[in-house]
Amino acid sequence: MIDEKSKYRGEPLETTEQQQTIPKKPEYSEADLKNIAGEAGSIVSDEKTNIFRIAKQGIKKAAEGFDQQKASSIFIQGGFAKRIKSAKDEITWLTDDTKAEIALASSEKQTATTEGLDQELVAPEVIKEQEGDIKISTLSPDDRAGVAAYYQFEIDNHFSDPLSEKQFNGKVAFRQTQIKNNQLQVALAKEGDQLIATTIVVLENGTMGKNIKPDEAWAAGTVVLPEKRGKGIGEQMSLEQDRLAKEAGKKFILTNIADNNYPSMRLRMKVGYHLVGTEQKENEVVYNYRKNLTEVSQKTADWIEKVRQGRLKNFSGKLDELSPNQILIDPTNLEQVNNALQNGYEGIFLFRPEDFSDSDLGLKPFKSNMVIFVRKNSR
Structure with a gap:
């Protein structure tokens, strides 16, 4: 099979x-x-x-x-x-x-098959300080034991399928070759001697089936130990992907996320990714994200303050050249999301109702998750 x-x-x-x-x-x-x-x-x-x-x-x-x-x-x-x-x-x-x-x-x-999107096993929200001395490093192609440990970590955390010994050894050797040829890089996070997180950044078109341009990289799946989630490690691994991409001379980094995977959407937008497109994959709606590695994103607090002041509101009408440059859209409203994208907007940040305290005029500004869409070249 x-x-x-x-x-x-x-x-x-x-x-x-x-x-x-x-x-x-x-x-x-x-x-x-x-x-x-x-x-x-x-x-x-x-x-x-x-x-x-x-x-x-x-x-x-x-x-x-x-x-x-x-x-x-x-x-x-x-x-x-x-x-x-x-x-x-x-x-x-x-x-x-x-x-x-x-x-x-x-x-x-x-026999199990888990074909699907790039997935991330990260906490719903980064809300705690990191604990312990966490060190992030990049795998060397000559470190067979390290590559094997990374693969086993994915299997143990149900991110990759179990393999026979022959398959496992073949995968390890193949990954070593990809790292050596700079087709991709693998980053690890360790707390002491314990491996607690892994992530991959794809650097060459066609690697892991990714379609990227010469100045682009692809942020593939990130795995964080369950007991270590919610401590900022997912965000650190995302920033390490950026570093590896920039080191390879890339100007942009891409990824895709299922339309209802709000934790990953939140994480990626928080570190500067923009929602730039949608596509249908089998029975899944996929949101495509892109980050300009040469820009610095606006601080979360700035956006929250704009909502508090009433300068950023939910938009449900038809968009045209007279529409506001910055609007809020429900991410579950695929028609409105596509309408915004077609009119030159990009989604840049995901808000949750809990981002606002009850003291804000005694009410929450909205009851569900909302994405900030900004007209390109207006920032």
């Missing part, structure tokens, strides 16, 4: 030699499975992040594809159940093997 994830990442196609086996459970009716999947899906749908959406799709496939050929193991073997558990501990059913296996009771052997 072809490793679809390797195909997506632009890496060598390999044969999956090892499959995991889901222990067989008592037989359940199709109605039983759909009820379980429906209940689980309703819990997952309350969360507005890409990882929850992917898990929901896996549950749906398990219910609708009620046979050995179609039943999907993506949300079990792809690690999404554990990934969700890390993000929200109270969803305890996701760690209950019995319920998880019930949802896939008709499938005895399945």
Whole structure:
């Protein structure tokens, strides 16, 4: 069976030699499975992040594809159940093997495929100071042990699929070659001797399947240990991606994020990315982000003050040349987002209601997340 994830990442196609086996459970009716999947899906749908959406799709496939050929193991073997558990501990059913296996009771052997967007396992918001002495470094192509540790870190944190020993060694050697040729670079964050975060910046067109121009880099996925999230590490890793891109002579850095992955949107906009486009990928709406590495972004506090003063308001009408240069748009309103992009605006910052205290005129300025869109060349 072809490793679809390797195909997506632009890496060598390999044969999956090892499959995991889901222990067989008592037989359940199709109605039983759909009820379980429906209940689980309703819990997952309350969360507005890409990882929850992917898990929901896996549950749906398990219910609708009620046979050995179609039943999907993506949300079990792809690690999404554990990934969700890390993000929200109270969803305890996701760690209950019995319920998880019930949802896939008709499938005895399945191979996981986790093809999709660049994802980031970071905290919903950077709100705490860093703890301990955190050191960020770049992997050397000659450091095979370091590259192996980075790959194992991704697997252990359910960001990459488990591999056979032969596949693992092949991936490590391939990544060493990519680093040596400066096709990409890998950054690590360590606290003492403990590896706590990894990230990749793509520097050459076609690497990991990314389409970039000579003056562009691509910010690929970032993984932070669950217990270390919310301490500013995700932001530090993003800035390290910038440094590596600038060191390679790049003027811009790009990435894409699912339209409901607000933590990643918030993080990227906070460090200077602009929302510059949208596209449809299978059943996902993807927002494209771009950062000019030669500019300095406006401070968060400045934007908050503009909203407080009433100088920056929600805009829901039709945009034209007389429209304000700076507006607020609900990021879930895809039509309005595209309208703004087509009229020369870029999304540059994501606000949350909790950014404003109740003392601001006794009311919150808005009840949902909002993105600041600014007309290009007006700043």
